[in-house]
Amino acid sequence: MKIKNAFNYYKSLWFKLLGLLCVLLGIIGVVLPVMPTTPFLILALACFARSSAALESWLLNHPRFGTTLQHWRTHQVVPVKAKYAAAIGMLVGIIFLVCNSSPAWLISLVAVIEVFVITYLISKPSTPPKT
Secondary structure, eight states, X not given: OHHHHHHHHHHHHHHXXXXXXXXXXXXXXXXXXXXXXXXXXXXXXXXXXXXXXXXXXXXXXXXXXXXXXXXXXHHOOOOHHXXXXXXXXXXXXXXXXXXXXXXXXXXXXXXXXXXXXXXXXHHSOSSOOOO
């Protein structure tokens, strides 16, 4: 029984640390235009849901990001602004790869991944359903 308790403790600790790292990366994304914010905060929310009710509540009730995260959790809404930011960030990334003489296989791989990501984002609603 002690091994199971130790495992749960370290699993919870790992999720808290990963969640805090994602919050930090999300904050950096607020400042740097080519780094996304929303995906990191969604990942942080998932980590906190598995490790800390207090940190999860803090993120869901945050004055700036709380509403967006609540809409994601309930309806998987991705705001139009986040979709545009993701598309622009991916475009900047692929241009950077092309301009730096990256191998063709790498450019192709990144392009394919970006097409899947943008397709996924477009498939998500931009506003919560009217109730």
